[in-house]
Amino acid sequence: MKAPDLLKMVTRTINFGRTRAVLTSLGITIGIAAVALLTSIGEGVRSYVMDEFSQFGARIIAINPGKNVTGGMGGILSTVRPLSLQDAEALRQAPYVEYVVPVVQGAGAIEYKQRTRNVDIFGVSADMPAAWRFAVAQGRFLPRNNDARSSPYAVIGHKVKQELFQGESPLGQLIRIGGMRFRVIGVIEPKGDMLGFDLDDTAYIPADLALDLFNREGLMEVDVIFSPATDSTYMSALIKKMLIQRHGREDFTLITQDQMLTSLNSILSVLTLAVGLLGSISLLVGGVGILTTMTTSVRERTSEIGLLRALGATRAQVLSLFLAEAVTLSTIGGVCGLLLMGVVTALAFLFAPEFPIRPHVPFLLIALLLSSLIGLIAGVVPALQASRLNPIDALRTE
Amino acid sequence: MSVANRSSSSPSQLKSAEPVVALHEINRHFQLGEQTVKALDAVSLELLAGDYVSVMGPSGSGKSTLLNILGLLDRPDAGAYLLNGAPTQDLSEEKRARLRQQNIGFVFQSYHLIPRMSARENIELPLILAGTAPKERARMVSEMLERLGLTARASHLPNQLSGGQRQRVAIGRAIIMKPKLLLADEPTGNLDTQSGADVVTLLEELNTQGITLVVVTHDVELGKRARRQLRMVDGRIQSDLRQSDVSD
Ligand SMILES: Nc1ncnc2c1ncn2[C@@H]1O[C@H](COP(=O)(O)OP(=O)(O)OP(=O)(O)O)[C@@H](O)[C@H]1O
Numbered sequence A: 001m002k003a004p005d006l007l008k009m010v011t012r013t014i015n016f017g018r019t020r021a022v023l024t025s026l027g028i029t030i031g032i033a034a035v036a037l038l039t040s041i042g043e044g045v046r047s048y049v050m051d052e053f054s055q056f057g058a059r060i061i062a063i064n065p066g067k068n069v070t071g072g073m074g075g076i077l078s079t080v081r082p083l084s085l086q087d088a089e090a091l092r093q094a095p096y097v098e099y100v101v102p103v104v105q106g107a108g109a110i111e112y113k114q115r116t117r118n119v120d121i122f123g124v125s126a127d128m129p130a131a132w133r134f135a136v137a138q139g140r141f142l143p144r145n146n147d148a149r150s151s152p153y154a155v156i157g158h159k160v161k162q163e164l165f166q167g168e169s170p171l172g173q174l175i176r177i178g179g180m181r182f183r184v185i186g187v188i189e190p191k192g193d194m195l196g197f198d199l200d201d202t203a204y205i206p207a208d209l210a211l212d213l214f215n216r217e218g219l220m221e222v223d224v225i226f227s228p229a230t231d232s233t234y235m236s237a238l239i240k241k242m243l244i245q246r247h248g249r250e251d252f253t254l255i256t257q258d259q260m261l262t263s264l265n266s267i268l269s270v271l272t273l274a275v276g277l278l279g280s281i282s283l284l285v286g287g288v289g290i291l292t293t294m295t296t297s298v299r300e301r302t303s304e305i306g307l308l309r310a311l312g313a314t315r316a317q318v319l320s321l322f323l324a325e326a327v328t329l330s331t332i333g334g335v336c337g338l339l340l341m342g343v344v345t346a347l348a349f350l351f352a353p354e355f356p357i358r359p360h361v362p363f364l365l366i367a368l369l370l371s372s373l374i375g376l377i378a379g380v381v382p383a384l385q386a387s388r389l390n391p392i393d394a395l396r397t398e
Numbered sequence B: 001m002s003v004a005n006r007s008s009s010s011p012s013q014l015k016s017a018e019p020v021v022a023l024h025e026i027n028r029h030f031q032l033g034e035q036t037v038k039a040l041d042a043v044s045l046e047l048l049a050g051d052y053v054s055v056m057g058p059s060g061s062g063k064s065t066l067l068n069i070l071g072l073l074d075r076p077d078a079g080a081y082l083l084n085g086a087p088t089q090d091l092s093e094e095k096r097a098r099l100r101q102q103n104i105g106f107v108f109q110s111y112h113l114i115p116r117m118s119a120r121e122n123i124e125l126p127l128i129l130a131g132t133a134p135k136e137r138a139r140m141v142s143e144m145l146e147r148l149g150l151t152a153r154a155s156h157l158p159n160q161l162s163g164g165q166r167q168r169v170a171i172g173r174a175i176i177m178k179p180k181l182l183l184a185d186e187p188t189g190n191l192d193t194q195s196g197a198d199v200v201t202l203l204e205e206l207n208t209q210g211i212t213l214v215v216v217t218h219d220v221e222l223g224k225r226a227r228r229q230l231r232m233v234d235g236r237i238q239s240d241l242r243q244s245d246v247s248d
């Protein structure tokens, strides 16, 4: 029997029992739509998060105080030497290093005239805009200072400017942060949210002043951006060696952007897979539907099977006829499921463009394959039953 | 109708033919609880090419069982079955299917047409199973429809056809592969006199053209038309009458 003929016979049969076919495929349709949608949302969330994180660039190494031994957060051990501004300065002199940003982060109130606003405060260095890819919209960023105590300058986020200055130009104005006076010299361009964290509701001040302000001994983090001429493995080793030399031991933790993205990526991929598997439960139900329909079908068409055998059909041919029918039923369901998913995606795109839904073609193809596979598996038992029928008994059945 | 015209070839020229089928001491027993039913009991039989055989006998005498064995649908419990001189007992199920496809046509009392296929498609079915090319198929089926006088009914579904038409479609399907052996189990059982006569005429015409025809029937008139008449009782061939000529 030729493949096109097989397909024609199968579609004829399916078309003849249309209502039943539709109901049977519906289970698979819903299952595939669920799997495709869930994985698309998972993939959407993953790529959204990854985009957000990689805007800092890939050639960044974050150094945190404390050795992360057990996988928990370090920095609580008493013997840990704090990361100092001198450490940061030393790293700046190392080969391949392009920018170094010491980071002290805290929250505090900013006062201007009668207005007060609680914001995130970052103590950083002049390298920050280049390192983190922030652009200055107005004025300039914190100046570089060598050794000497920094001038009390501040650069504010877009929202702080709007809320605190309300149309006035903030440049040159004096503000008060935790009792210290700072002169505003610049405004950072709007950055929007990152994971619900408002990047525009912030103020940037020199790291040494931030240490005083928050009464901290050491930096919370030092970010090192290195040149594309080298790689993160080499740079990690170099930084580690330098800091061990300075501290006498390894009491700090390096996280490369690669590692960060890789672990984040794998966590989110596992999540996507997990929701996909959850959706597959509905596919299982669809598979049972196909099994039921095919079993009924074999019983109803017993005399037909006998006839086919009398006409010279081999067992293998009968088997392939029924298998093909099951696979076709489930594949039709799969295709409809993807169409349904496409409609939902299009609606989401039209009415809720921010909703992170991103159809991932390999996942969709896998979903389609999966639907065919389910048909194959669900069809095996009924098809084997059909092929093993004794032709005489089958013919006798009316 | 273009079928009734069976004056052409004379029976004498078919006499010299070699046996198409040879059954030797065939047993087919069914175990029903304690009881063994001997549906076929040491049956030996030779059919020659071009034979026209009727099988008659009381209900349960083993007529259908004999036909099933001849058609390779069933396996004997003991004995030898040679088809075209080659033994068939030890062949695999798939090989028997192939032999069936190439050599044997079946006609059933209840037609066994596939309800969702048109007359044309039902006749085409064996060719599809055999993997014949579509063009070749179309030509053969059209010829067959013409010969059966069913061209105008080609696209009708079985439930849109009369009983006689259905049986003619079934016969078309049975002979589209040009088998040597045509087995008909009560082919007129469901038909009125006129349609039954038409079907018989068609079968006899096919026999005249060389096909070996075996007809199981309860209809004495029909049985007497055959040149060779078997009578079965309790799984045995009780009598095997040959007529030197066809008598009406
Ligand atoms: N599959 C089977 N299982 C058990 N017994 C069977 C089976 N097939 C046939 N028989 C028995 O074998 C005997 C012969 O049956 P068969 O069908 O050949 O009779 P028949 O001559 O065709 O009868 P009828 O004229 O009623 O069609 C019967 O007694 C029947 O009950």
Ligand SMILES: [Mg+2]
Residues within 6 Å of the ligand: B063, B064, B065, B185
């Ligand atoms: Mg019978």
